Amino acid sequence: MVTGFNNFQPPPPVPPSPRKIKVATWNVNSIRARLPNVLDWLKEAQPDVVLLQELKCVDEAFPRLEIEELGYNVATHGQKTYNGVAILAKSALEDVEPRLPGGDDDEQARYIEATVFGKLRVTSIYLPNGNPLRTEKFTYKLAWMDRLYAHIKRGLADGEMRIYGGDFNVIPKDSDVFDPRAFRDDALLQPESRARFRALLHLGLTDAFRAFNALPHQYSYWDYQAGAWQKDHGLLIDFLLLSAKAADTLTNAGIDKGPRGKEKASDHTPVWCEVTV
């Protein structure tokens, strides 16, 4: 409506415009051995949130300063020699929770979650490998997956934006491995492991990569041995699983194979997605 000269009102403060952010997961196989590769990739790929696994060091030994220098806040849950997970974010990290409930005597550092960008709950998961079969390692894997299922089911009840990312150590389908026969007796391919992974998806989670890429034989891990990388003998075992509210904003996802081809590479490569917060 046209009004007089003196009716001008300043526009209301511009609401913080929706921000598209890149979230990635990467099993680095020792953060100290991988630090140059990780720093190079952070500068190049510019992710806003990074879920790391297999730090292989205690919290005090994590190269916090070098990563903070690139503009990230850091939350770690490490332990000596094995496992260890972290969250990096170009926002505050709120309500950091370093444990998966239900394992009172579980000393393995395989889980950390935090809220980033004030509204997105992210989790870095290093799911147990479970090999060899018919040992307590496999039963531990399945029990851990049962704990994860219960925790995610509770978490999804509030309908908020959540991303559960990490190394799930499950090959969901035969076409997610170069040769399923070679893994017939491997914990990653067992029906019990696969059923539990499917059950997570059936809670209503969206596999970010698979929302954009249905091709078979797309991998996130290649063994160091037997020229697996050169022959593209890989596995798809790293995932970003999004709650419905997060998936509603999902605009892209992919696997960044660049880091796997570098000198001193991790055996895993980053999986990423873009969401809006």
Added chain:
DNA sequence: ATGCCAGGTAACACCTGA
């Protein structure tokens, strides 16, 4: 059937990984 390769720890061999 086993080692292959890589990292960590500890000690110059062994464990774990997937």
